[in-house]
Amino acid sequence: MSIEKLNNVVAVSSQVEEKQKVKFRWRVADDHSPKEIYNKTLFLSVLVFGILGAARGTDEGTVAGAMHQPSFKHLFGLSDKSKSEHEIADLKSNIAAMVQLGSVGGAILAMYTVDKLGRVRAVQQVCVIWIIGAIIQMTSRNVGQLYAGRLIEGFAIGQTTTIGPTYMSEVAPPAYRGLFGCLFSGAVYLGIFLSYSVNYATAKHMSGSTNSQWMIPLCLKFIFSGFVFIGSLFSYESPRWLLKVGKNDRALKSLCKLRQLPPDHPYIVGEINDINEQVFAEREATSNYSVWQKFRDLVTVKSISYRFFVIGFMSQLLGQWSGANAITIYAGDLFSYAGIKGVEVMKMTVILGVIKFCSAYFSAFFIIDFLGRRKALYIGITIQMISILFFAIFLQIVPHATEEGWTLSPSEKAASKAAMAALYISGIGWTMGFNSVQYLLGSEIFPLKLRSFGQSLIMVFHFANQYGNSKAVPKMLISLKKYGAFYFFTVVCAMSLFWSWFFIPEISGRSLESMEEVFNLPWYLVGRKGAILCPDTSAVGKITHLADRGSVEILEDLERQKGEEELLENASDEDKNNKYK
Structure with missing residues (x-):
């Protein structure tokens, strides 16, 4: 490239960047990529794997509604007057948590299926297991069969949280990877909203003596699983996985279909080179790479153990105990604590579902890629913490709101409405913060050799925590008292704010192949300074699409890169520490 041409390209690029700084846009602007990469083929594949998140949502929504349906409570003993308060709490938690127990097994199974079968075949076998579990539940007439059906469904749901985010992170262009990844977590609340709505409709319009009242909402599971299975027949396999298993020709063909670009296009060449570079390096380092060696690397390699324990592990621990899961599964009980009675409880859950879905x-x-992972976490956790704290204060000051025959004073009624609003607002905070990153980060941060394995292990911990949370919450509401449980959730949220500020790096817009540099920094710099010290230097990151010329130019700002490299090489450890503290 001539000096004159390079100067012209850099000048155009600088003008674009300057314009972006001035103009405020509630969306991500991908001015560096050809417009062809955003196409129907890509969107269909992302939709199929994104809607997979509804597997978890339909389960949580149907079981939350079913446990308030008179027919369900009578059939499975939840309305048995001979049972004590603790026995009812145990039975309720067992029914709710059985899917989470199966999901632990499903997440472990995903370590094998995702890499062995590929992303597309893995999702197809998940749909079959999902349907089998739903059939067993729908035909249940005793609690033992219900447990079995929910356990089997858990084996499917546990795999979805690895398959969906992994596939979408691998096929998504860097600028919109966060958006595509969040389609999966958003689909969770699509499933919850529809399940809440159908449960409300059957509770209002069907007799409490017919089992159809709780069976009809289960039909949503057949609808979603059928859609995903049929859609997967028209989806293209992940090019990264195909290159990893040595199917180079299929990988190039799949990438060209997903990007709608010819094989010799500079964008395709750059992306293939990035993937190949990582695959070849890992292939040399991982010949005969056993499961034991994978576990060893997660623990002994500092950059990987930081990703697994500090980011993946902690995001699940803090997220699952921040109170959001308790609000989703036990929403009916919580609204009754605010003084809502009868079928109106189901209506309130529908409103909660709508708010979380939207x-x-x-x-x-508009947030996860525009503001970035860190700011989205800050804002979301803060909103969630304040709203949960308000609900805890309400439960402490107005503990008699749930008592039959008790009439609330005007001020208590106003506080009751504010408490319901707090639950709704906490849902907004959760979906903006933890929910946006709990699936996304694990699928982005690991190297290719450990991506599906690491994500699967994180999901094992995710469902183990969710199982423990689902089992513990009914007992916490008794032993800690209702307000005490929510004070506990508030403290967890406060801890989460510090964690997200100090430990989480901003990786929005980076290519997957550029993550290594960030996590090779000293641990105390990764979160606060990682994105600044380690800009994206991958081939895709250097490609700028010039729409007015209809061409693609590869920009290599050699002087800037050289200056940064010399600065980092010559700086002493003491200088770095002083500068970035």
Whole structure:
């Protein structure tokens, strides 16, 4: 490239960057990529794997509604007057948590299926297991069969949280990877919203003596699983996985279909080179790479153990105990604590479902890539913490709101409405913060050799925590008292704010192949300074699409890169520490 041409390209690029700084846009602007990469083929594949998140959502929504349906409570003993308060709490938690127990097994199974079968075949076998589990539940007439059906469904749901985020992170262009990844977490609340709605409809319009009252909402599971299975027949396999298993020709063909570009296009060449570079390096280092060696690397390699324990592990621990899961599964009970009675409880859950659904997709389209992972976490956790704290204070000051025959004073009624609003607002905070990153980060941060394995292990911990949370919450509400449980959730949220500020790096817009540099920094710099010290230097990151010329130029600002490299090489450890503290 001539000096004159390079100067012209850099000048155009600088003008674009300057314009972006001035103009405020509630969306991500990908001015560096050809417009062809955003196409129907890519969107269909992302939709199929994104809607997979509804597997978890339909389960949580149907079981939350079913446990308030008179027919369900009578059939499975939840309305048995001979049972004590603790026995009812145990039975309720067992029914709710059985899917989470199966999901632990499903997440472990995903370590094998995702890499062995590929992303597309893995999702097809998940749909079959999902349907089998739903059939067993729908035909249940005793609690033992219900447990079995929910356990089997858990084996499917546990795999979805690895398959969906992994596939979408691998096929998504860097600028919109966060948005595409959040389609999966948003689909969770699509499933919850529809399940809440159908449960409300059957509770209002069907007799409490017919089992159809709780069976009809289960039909949503057949609808979603059927859609995903049929859609997967028209989806293209992940090019990264195909290159990893040595199917180079299929990988190039799949990437060209997903990007709608010819094989010799500079964007395709750059992306293939990035993937190949990582695959070849890992292939040399991982010949005969056993499961034991993978576990060893997660623990002994500092950059990987930081990703696994500090980011993946902690995001699940803090997220699952921040109170959001308790609000989703036990929403009916919580609204009754605010003084709502009868079928009106189901209506309130529908409103909660609508708010979480809308908030999840608003965050996906306008926040997670626009503001970045860190700011989205800050804002979301803060909103969640304040709203949960308000609900805890309400439960402490107005503990008699749940008592039959008790009439609330005007001020207590106003506080009751504010408490319901707090639950709704906490849902907005959750979908903006933890929910946006709990699946996304694990699928982005690991190297290719450990991506599906690491994500699967994180999901094992995710469902183990969710199982423990689902089992513990009914007992916490008794032993800690209702307000005590929510004070506990508030403290967890406060801890989460510090964690997200100090430990989480901003990786929005980076290529997957550029993550290594960030996590090779000293641990105390990764979160606060990682993105600044380690800009994206991958081939895709250097490609700028010039729409007015209809061409693609590869920009290599050699002087800037050289200056940065010399600065980092010559700086002593003491200088770095002083500068970035």
